[in-house]
Amino acid sequence: MPSRKYDIGDTVMGRWPGSSLYYEVKVKAFNPSTQLYTVKYVDGTELELKEADIKRSQLFKSKREGSRSKSPSRRRSRSRSPGRPVRRSTSRGRDPKKEKESKIYDVLEVKLSPLPKSVINNANVQYEKKISTNNEVSSEVFHKVEVGQYEEKQKAVTITAQNKVEALPEIDRADVRYNLRPRKEDNDKVSESFERNVEEVTMKSVRKSKTAELEFGGRIGAFIMIFVLPVIVFLLLVTCAKKDPSIYNFPPSLPAFSTLWDSQVFGIVGLWLLFQVFLHLLPVGKVVDGLPLESGKKLKYRTNGFYAILVCAVMVGAAVFYGIDFTYVHDHFLQFASSAFIFSVLLSLYLYIRSRWASKDELAPNGNSGNLFYDFFIGHELNPRVKSLDLKYFCELRPGLIGWVLINFSMALAEMKEQNIEYPSLAMILVNAFQLIYVLDALWNEEAILTTMDIVHDGFGYMLAFGDLVWVPFVYSLQAYYLVNHPNQLSWPFGAVIIILNGTGYLVFRKANSQKNVFRRNPHDPRVAHLKTISTATGKSLLVSGMWGFVRHPNYLGDIIMALAWSLPCGFSHILPYFYVLYFTCLLVHREARDEHQCRKKYGSAWDEYCRQVRYRIIPGIY
């Protein structure tokens, strides 16, 4: 085992995680198994740092802030919006050439403030106090150090005149571990500014670097999925249309290419997309902010999805009234799927091509591998927009999700026609009702989508374009499609059990999502203020009681329970209608693993502590 470089009690310079700033720290302990040093900052904050993030003090030219940062009046006048990182050039007003020569670098000053206890009762924290103490405690507690004469790795740290962090590749490493401990004498204060500062700095550095960790099986996985996913869709649909959709008849022969194409259907799908764009662009509904981007900018999003589905419902009602036969969708289901597939491919190609011209700060952190297939699959550009139309946000919620409801409706009509019945079966009604509630819920809570992994983290590429336009409407409607030709006589008692199951799943799903959304917006909202939390090094806290203290992804649990309730009305003759719940469980298990990985990177040992306190990921006692 290599011997340690620094001794307990040494005063050295410790890098602040998420930045390239070094502060004076005292070495408190060393853990040989993790090779991490516990260091204490001047204000009492303790962190675990790797050896590479510690330097000898002599290498730095330390400059204390002196009266400038210590004077409260000066501080107040200098402070901008509380919590914004302050970027100042130490060489302001100098000749740029000289500046270069003297190698004095700009400094990104991260204002630091004490954090609360590791586990705090949220209710004990005063929000007002938190804000007012914010600036008071921030700048006086640290010795700001200009990294000027310290050249090591500094090529990586350049803050441009446009106030952009060019690259901080070092902190993109998966193994960065840090743990903020509370400043003892101030452990009831929480710093919101700090939360934002560290997070912003971290996001900046992550976005700029090339994607190192590839997801979804990497290049090969992405390449295979591009071709396999559409084949799965068509196999499922063809099997579902068979009289005996048994697993023994799988795989069926794929239909002739000519039967997949219908220009009228293609036109209808095109019009559907345009109509949804039109509804989305109508100046109706609230305009909300997305999460801050790399540049600090927040994109605006119009939330009018609920109105859009209401308009669609009225129009479909009117169309049925005037005799338009919606069983056309069922009868041309394969052609609809292939048309949607063509649109998704065209959209993906467009997205990939335009991403070549996107500026670096518009690229997704995980879609920047440099591999054509991987980047095409996962998506290269984070928020592609055509004027005010955000393509990813639009596709995720509108054409596919509303299209799914419309397809289900068409299946209900087709069932009545095929089975020669006056009303849809109980099974069909339940499937339609459950899925309608799910879609209405998503559109009602449209704003919540802005904090999902897909919007914040993933680029917009084939995976989501195909997922939104093909997978959701044509695979998620499989149960209804199945019931058209494979009726299941559902008894009322069993129907009641399924309703209770779906209701339970929905309550868990909704309560979990609402609790987290409310908490992320304002941790002191009375609805969540009583919940216990763990503070993290980023300053953001994690809920450890309530729904999020039950399992680590209660919303996924609720979603899976609902997925089961959507399949059960189809009976037990075939596995096909259970495809959704099986696929969905795999999707969410994989998604949970991705999220966990991100959270561990983001929150370090606080996440480990959360995992210790909340042992199960999705299913209590099992997983």
Ligand SMILES: NC(=O)C1=CN([C@@H]2O[C@H](COP(=O)(O)OP(=O)(O)OC[C@H]3O[C@@H](n4cnc5c(N)ncnc54)[C@H](OP(=O)(O)O)[C@@H]3O)[C@@H](O)[C@H]2O)C=CC1
């Ligand atoms: N029907 C479908 O096909 C699909 C449905 N979904 C559903 O969409 C919804 C959104 O899912 P998704 O975007 O995957 O992720 P989540 O809504 O579960 O969000 C995960 C994020 O929540 C935050 N978080 C995690 N643990 C805690 C905690 N203890 N306290 C506070 N915040 C915490 C973290 O972000 P941070 O700390 O940065 O805020 C984490 O990255 C879910 O309900 C899911 O079931 C998802 C995928 C497909």
Ligand SMILES: CC(C)CCC[C@@H](C)[C@H]1CC=C2C3=C(CC[C@@]21C)[C@@]1(C)CC[C@H](O)C[C@@H]1CC3
């Ligand atoms: C094609 C692949 C195998 C998987 C594609 C995944 C997509 C279908 C899903 C990724 C995240 C999604 C979310 C939703 C729908 C499915 C996709 C697009 C919701 C909009 C469903 C309704 C919820 O209330 C919110 C979901 C957010 C994530």
